Amino acid sequence: MTRTESGIRVAVSTVILTLRRHPTPDGRLTVVLPLVRRTREPHEFLWALPGGWLGEDEGLDAAASRTLAETTGLSPSYLEQLYAFGDVDRSPTRVVSIVYWALLRSDEVDAQLAAAVDPPENVLWFDASALPTLAFDHNQIITYALWRLRNKVGYSRVAHGLLPELFTLADLREVNEAILGRRLDPANFRRQVEASGTVIPTDGHRTGSHRPARLYRYNGDVELADPGPLRAAPTIPAN
Amino acid sequence: MTRTESGIRVAVSTVILTLRRHPTPDGRLTVVLPLVRRTREPHEFLWALPGGWLGEDEGLDAAASRTLAETTGLSPSYLEQLYAFGDVDRSPTRVVSIVYWALLRSDEVDAQLAAAVDPPENVLWFDASALPTLAFDHNQIITYALWRLRNKVGYSRVAHGLLPELFTLADLREVNEAILGRRLDPANFRRQVEASGTVIPTDGHRTGSHRPARLYRYNGDVELADPGPLRAAPTIPAN
DNA sequence: GCAAAAGTGTTGAAGGTACACCCATGT
DNA sequence: ACATGGGTGTACCTTCAACACTTTTGC
Structure with a gap:
């Protein structure tokens, strides 16, 4: 049949x-x-x-x-x-x-x-x-x-899809705040993002108001949290 | 068409x-x-x-x-x-x-x-x-x-699907160890599970070897981590 | 008594939150 | 000068990993 x-x-x-x-x-x-x-x-x-x-x-x-x-x-x-x-x-x-x-x-x-x-x-x-x-x-x-x-x-770089090539940490924080629906502490947000390694500082700065802010770009090496079924996933260790 | x-x-x-x-x-x-x-x-x-x-x-x-x-x-x-x-x-x-x-x-x-x-x-x-x-x-x-x-x-009660109605914390730990492929500290595992509230102690004990272990059952109130598309999910707060 | 698993206590490292504080720029 | 956002320092708290220790059973 x-x-x-x-x-x-x-x-x-x-x-x-x-x-x-x-x-x-x-x-x-x-x-x-x-x-x-x-x-x-x-x-x-x-x-x-x-x-x-x-x-x-x-x-x-x-x-x-x-x-x-x-x-x-x-x-x-x-x-x-x-x-x-x-x-x-x-x-x-x-x-x-x-x-x-x-x-x-x-x-x-x-x-x-x-x-x-x-x-x-x-x-x-x-x-x-x-x-x-x-x-x-x-x-x-x-x-x-x-x-x-x-x-x-929170734990991946999906915000990349909502930001241009170069962005400030304030831009990234604003995206996160809009998605999560709550305010985030600028100081702590900065440290967490920098420690995650998902973002690379550039030499550029954005001027135009107050103190210029450093521009960052995304680190292409960092994988998304969910690799999806297509990429290789780690196997169970024999232990 | x-x-x-x-x-x-x-x-x-x-x-x-x-x-x-x-x-x-x-x-x-x-x-x-x-x-x-x-x-x-x-x-x-x-x-x-x-x-x-x-x-x-x-x-x-x-x-x-x-x-x-x-x-x-x-x-x-x-x-x-x-x-x-x-x-x-x-x-x-x-x-x-x-x-x-x-x-x-x-x-x-x-x-x-x-x-x-x-x-x-x-x-x-x-x-x-x-x-x-x-x-x-x-x-x-x-x-x-x-x-x-x-x-x-780690963060949900999927192990429920691999355990009987009543189980000891050692049973639960053994399931987690098999899935994760590594040994877990019995003391820390106990505290984490108890703190999570996913499990309820009963009066029963399992005897047969060494010191009897308390039997637990799953707490039906606790939701799975991924609610799936069918259940209601929280909306974005207006803030 | 002794072995072995159940269960408790304690310590130090690591990470997160709150918030004080300094820095650099436009106006 | 001063307001404002950029950026740093720090103290406190929670969580977690490691491991010493006590308890309770079977043999």
Whole structure:
């Protein structure tokens, strides 16, 4: 009994997050993400995660990048698989969704949208902490993505995906504060980051206000916390 | 352009791990797992993870449990999604595999196999640290599953899946030692576990050799570290 | 009594938090 | 000069690893 066709379709969606500075004078950073208004049933007119069907000749990662570009015009700087959702009743037809989460700097968002030949339709950016009711189970999915982001930002270099090549420790701290939702002590933050070795000081400084701040860049040698299934992981020692 | 059929098929596989005591006099615990010998191309005669096709009317978790039972006769005590694999070239035909990892006590393995009406064919148990070359990308997948297990055992109660209802702290420590592959200080291990609140002392004691050890049971109130996408996760505080 | 595991106490190293303080620049 | 963020020093606290020590059983 070898089936070559199946009524089960595979979709790919992406939670792509960026930090946008509030237009208020104090200017705090908040987590925002683009959603797409559905133009078909099911859930017509509701907002949903950008995504699409998995192509027969593309891998999962490639499908995430492609569908994200097609619907929003964006190319993320960081992309990682989040979870596979496949409950029978999550859609009227049988769909298994492989969901990714991604990061992109807000200035890159602007640049990519300006360079896009085909400006995206039906796309709007939402504050992650004030979402409307979304199509399918997408509210739950975004909540889970934000939880993963907060858990990862501490012990890995995911913040890299939200910062330019050169940045100050205050920039990095501000990103961490926005993700974690609490203030961090500048002195202690500095020492922890420097001790972690994830960051390399450069000779450059950022001037413009008060005392110039040293510019840093990321250390490419440091691995992400979760190596993913593709890279080699250490084996169990014989002891 | 709404397709209802697709050439992409969805499979589900499970890395189910248990601890087996070595038949040597010193009797150390080692991580072992069952593999199934393939009876068809591709990779006929090679060993592979137990699994099967996703049914049109079952969720992913249910499919993992069903295919595991059908191929090995086992029902795990702990089951969690690991990763979705979908590279184009990982199989001659296009297959997306949702892979789970699972835990089961070795005495439950024996009981379930004894109770099985249909003893599983073509199943063999392998030492996780000495695997042959497996079908598809299954070697990599198992390496990743073991990495996840080691990372989770420290800060969650996954060891619960490998222990009976009542256990001594020495039992729990032995499980941790086997998974982490190194010895743990009994005194410090005791204090850490007691402080974590994941375990509740009972009035029972295990006698039989030397000084009797107090029996403990797991505290059901304590959540797993990774709540998974299904449960509610905390939202970003407004600060 | 003695061996061996259960369980307690203690110490020093390491890391995190809070906060005082100095430094360098724009205005 | 002075306000402000950059950057350093330090004291305190918690956690953890190492290991000496006491307790309780089987033999």
